Amino acid sequence: MNAASPPSAGYEESDDDEAVSTVLKSVATTQVLRYLNIAVWGALLLSLTSMLTAGAWYALTMAAGSARSILESRMRGNADVPSGVRRRRYAYFAMATSVFWAAAPALAWTADHPFSQAAALAMIATGYILALSQFRTTPADALIATSPYSAVMLILLGQSAGGPAFLPMAATTAVFAAAIATMLMLGYRSRQEMLRVKEHRAALIAELENARLVAERASEAKSMFLANMSHEIRTPMNGVLGMAELLAATELDGRQQVFADTIHTSGAALLTIINDILDFSKIEAGKVDFDNEPFDLRALIEDVAALVATRAQKKQIETIVRFQPGLPFNYIGDSGRIRQVITNLVGNAVKFTEKGYVLIDVSGEDRGDRADVCIEVKDTGVGIEPDNLGKIFDAFQQADITTTRRFGGTGLGLAITKRLVEAMGGEISVASEAGEGSSFYVRLTLEVSESEEIVWETTFTAEGKRALVVDDISVNRHILCEQLASWGFAADAAGAGDEALAMMRAAQAAGAPYHFAILDLCMPRMDGETLTRAIKNDARIRHTALLILTSVDRAGDARKFRRLGVGAYLVKPVRSALLRETIEKLFQDADGLIEDDGVMFVDPGAPLTPRMEAERPSAAPPSGAPALRRLAAGPGKEAPVSGVSDQRRRILLAEDNEVNQLVIKHMLDPNRYELSIACNGVKACELYKQREDGFDLVFMDVSMPEMDGYEAARAIRKIETKLRRRRTPIVCLTAHVLLSDIERSTEAGMDDFLSKPVSKDKLDAVIERWTDERDAAGRAISA
Numbered sequence: 073m074n075a076a077s078p079p080s081a082g083y084e085e086s087d088d089d090e091a092v093s094t095v096l097k098s099v100a101t102t103q104v105l106r107y108l109n110i111a112v113w114g115a116l117l118l119s120l121t122s123m124l125t126a127g128a129w130y131a132l133t134m135a136a137g138s139a140r141s142i143l144e145s146r147m148r149g150n151a152d153v154p155s156g157v158r159r160r161r162y163a164y165f166a167m168a169t170s171v172f173w174a175a176a177p178a179l180a181w182t183a184d185h186p187f188s189q190a191a192a193l194a195m196i197a198t199g200y201i202l203a204l205s206q207f208r209t210t211p212a213d214a215l216i217a218t219s220p221y222s223a224v225m226l227i228l229l230g231q232s233a234g235g236p237a238f239l240p241m242a243a244t245t246a247v248f249a250a251a252i253a254t255m256l257m258l259g260y261r262s263r264q265e266m267l268r269v270k271e272h273r274a275a276l277i278a279e280l281e282n283a284r285l286v287a288e289r290a291s292e293a294k295s296m297f298l299a300n301m302s303h304e305i306r307t308p309m310n311g312v313l314g315m316a317e318l319l320a321a322t323e324l325d326g327r328q329q330v331f332a333d334t335i336h337t338s339g340a341a342l343l344t345i346i347n348d349i350l351d352f353s354k355i356e357a358g359k360v361d362f363d364n365e366p367f368d369l370r371a372l373i374e375d376v377a378a379l380v381a382t383r384a385q386k387k388q389i390e391t392i393v394r395f396q397p398g399l400p401f402n403y404i405g406d407s408g409r410i411r412q413v414i415t416n417l418v419g420n421a422v423k424f425t426e427k428g429y430v431l432i433d434v435s436g437e438d439r440g441d442r443a444d445v446c447i448e449v450k451d452t453g454v455g456i457e458p459d460n461l462g463k464i465f466d467a468f469q470q471a472d473i474t475t476t477r478r479f480g481g482t483g484l485g486l487a488i489t490k491r492l493v494e495a496m497g498g499e500i501s502v503a504s505e506a507g508e509g510s511s512f513y514v515r516l517t518l519e520v521s522e523s524e525e526i527v528w529e530t531t532f533t534a535e536g537k538r539a540l541v542v543d544d545i546s547v548n549r550h551i552l553c554e555q556l557a558s559w560g561f562a563a564d565a566a567g568a569g570d571e572a573l574a575m576m577r578a579a580q581a582a583g584a585p586y587h588f589a590i591l592d593l594c595m596p597r598m599d600g601e602t603l604t605r606a607i608k609n610d611a612r613i614r615h616t617a618l619l620i621l622t623s624v625d626r627a628g629d630a631r632k633f634r635r636l637g638v639g640a641y642l643v644k645p646v647r648s649a650l651l652r653e654t655i656e657k658l659f660q661d662a663d664g665l666i667e668d669d670g671v672m673f674v675d676p677g678a679p680l681t682p683r684m685e686a687e688r689p690s691a692a693p694p695s696g697a698p699a700l701r702r703l704a705a706g707p708g709k710e711a712p713v714s715g716v717s718d719q720r721r722r723i724l725l726a727e728d729n730e731v732n733q734l735v736i737k738h739m740l741d742p743n744r745y746e747l748s749i750a751c752n753g754v755k756a757c758e759l760y761k762q763r764e765d766g767f768d769l770v771f772m773d774v775s776m777p778e779m780d781g782y783e784a785a786r787a788i789r790k791i792e793t794k795l796r797r798r799r800t801p802i803v804c805l806t807a808h809v810l811l812s813d814i815e816r817s818t819e820a821g822m823d824d825f826l827s828k829p830v831s832k833d834k835l836d837a838v839i840e841r842w843t844d845e846r847d848a849a850g851r852a853i854s855a
Contacts, residue, residue, distance in 0.1 A: 129176060140165065163216040163217050309829045312829070373393055392429050416486070428509070430451045457506050534559050542590065542592060543567070564586075573610075722748070723767060724759060728775075772802050
């Protein structure tokens with residue numbers, strides 16, 4: 073390989089490596105020229121000298137060229153020898169092989185031919201060019217490699233002295249010397265420029281590396297700042313929301329109730345903003361982890377629809393769910409993150425829609441062990457202007473960007489949604505037209521769970537049974553007919569009450585009557601109630617079983633339709649499993665689901681019966697969802713709540729904030745709970761140790777003076793071991809909500825995690841869960 077400048081030139085080792093690399097690259101491109109040059113020179117010598125002379129020169133020069141090529145290939149693969157030594161060795165070897173090339177112009181000069189001297193000069197010129205092309209950036213090595221040509225040139229100049237060729241030869245020598253000096257000077261300057269560029273590049277790389285480290289530290293500081301701010305804000309928010317909730321539950325007049333509700337609503341809105349900012353910060357920092365477990369996508373979608381149903385009903389818009397028949401609904405993935413994405417999109421759709429409907433349409437292609445799933449959230453809302461379509465997924469951007477915005481929000485929801493979808497390997501897109509609504513598409517490739525889909529056993533068959541769907545919204549008609557057909561029913565649809573009456577009468581006359589009809593309550597011209605009365609007043613079709621679906625739950629409607637003879641009354645959105653079981657019950661009275669008076673009322677978030685649960689093994693109703701209410705219980709009566717033991721639950725609260733102590737204290741019914749409060753971890757451990765009968769549950773704050781919650785939890789576990797007590801459930805009650813905080817609480821020996829601000833429903837649910845499990849474990853030990 074060759075060549076850079078000698079070590080004495082002061083180049084660093086890395087610079088030498090680059091110079092050697094440059095030489096070797098040029099060598100690779102000049103080897104072909106080398107052999108071509110030998111062939112041309114051999115042919116030229118053959119025309120000037122004898123065949124023996126030309127042949128001998130050709131053989132020796134080819135051998136030298138081959139040896140040089142072998143050496144070059146070895147040097148390219150040998151990095152053990154220092155670069156300075158390598159390049160100097162190669163320069164001397166190049167000089168040795170150049171002796172054979174330089175012999176050619178000497179032989180040509182002495183030949184007895186008119187053009188012999190011109191041929192000799194041409195050979196020397198091409199030899200210089202070929203050698204210098206390999207050593208142009210290292211002047212010292214270039215002079216070494218070309219020294220045989222310089223020697224021949226001086227010899228020829230001396231031989232021409234005193235003759236007529238001396239002056240032309242001297243001029244030619246001077247031109248050669250000037251050309252060589254110019255080439256070497258340009259090569260040296262090129263070398264220096266290359267070094268300057270390299271130094272500049274190294275400086276830029278170092279600067280960028282420093283900038284990267286600064287940015288990483290800044291990102292970590294930002295994440296820490298946001299996490300601390302989240303904690304500091306959540307702590308007083310627990311007092312605001314908790315006290316507002318407690319205040320709203322007291323005896324208030326109408327004006328005071330509005331004030332209390334406004335405080336709670338505003339606090340909840342602020343908490344949503346805090347959660348969005350924290351989520352966005354975690355995503356930006358790349359600290360979002362995914363927990364892939366089996367889940368039921370259909371149940372997840374139905375849960376989201378039930379969650380937003382109340383808001384949709386207040387605006388009198390319909391929430392519609394369609395799940396493609398035949399598509400698997402058991403998958404493996406992070407159901408929590410997917411739920412967050414869909415909830416965000418559906419919540420936005422409800423917020424930006426004033427009339428019409430919001431459709432959640434799940435479709436896809438089953439590929440065996442995987443499925444390509446597309447979840448479309450479509451609304452009939454305000455739509456998005458074309459100029460804003462490209463901005464809506466940017467942080468802090470909204471479709472409505474005017475100073476008089478009608479819709480609130482931080483503009484982080486869609487940015488978070490997009491990043492979550494992309495982090496799960498999917499993509500999200502939007503199609504919209506101003507004034508015509510929007511459609512958001514989430515495309516994910518999900519692994520199909522191997523767990524079999526559980527379906528209840530039933531003797532009911534839909535074969536031969538005809539159904540009529542009556543709804544003024546075409547999407548509703550299409551989805552219900554598709555669903556009924558997948559269950560085996562023969563389904564027809566009508567878009568208006570008068571059309572439905574005509575179809576039912578025609579079917580009866582033809583001897584193929586409809587066995588049941590699903591009627592929408594809110595329709596123009598003839599609504600569901602008027603249609604029901606018309607059907608029941610017509611002796612020909614009054615036997616048809618009727619099921620009323622409504623998106624507006626009005627007090628007294630269920631009892632009114634019971635008196636009219638309606639078989640079932642459901643509030644949209646209706647879970648697929650619930651609708652199927654309800655239709656079955658129209659044909660058979662079993663399990664007491666439909667009461668003797670023949671009417672059932674179900675809230676949209678109602679828990680499922682055992683049969684319905686069998687269809688959704690991995691799903692659970694949303695927290696705090698309203699319960700199934702039976703009309704048979706009478707007006708104003710609810711199904712009984714599971715009984716509570718007369719013995720009060722003993723609860724220890726470790727919390728240093730007096731407001732939070734007060735909130736928890738008033739959220740807990742003193743008739744059911746005995747509460748002990750410790751202001752720090754040390755006091756908590758003392759109370760736990762002193763109480764011989766122990767506690768049923770411990771709520772442990774994290775940030776406390778003297779001893780924090782993590783240390784206190786570890787200390788309590790040591791006390792349990794030392795005193796041989798049963799394990800007491802410890803619930804981490806904190807405003808720290810990062811995944812690392814949950815992991816730290818688990819490592820410290822805590823059993824559950826409850827983030828602030830906490831609502832009474834969540835608090836009660838956690839207490840019931842852990843105290844019930846503790847009681848069950850105690851009974852098992854006693855047995």
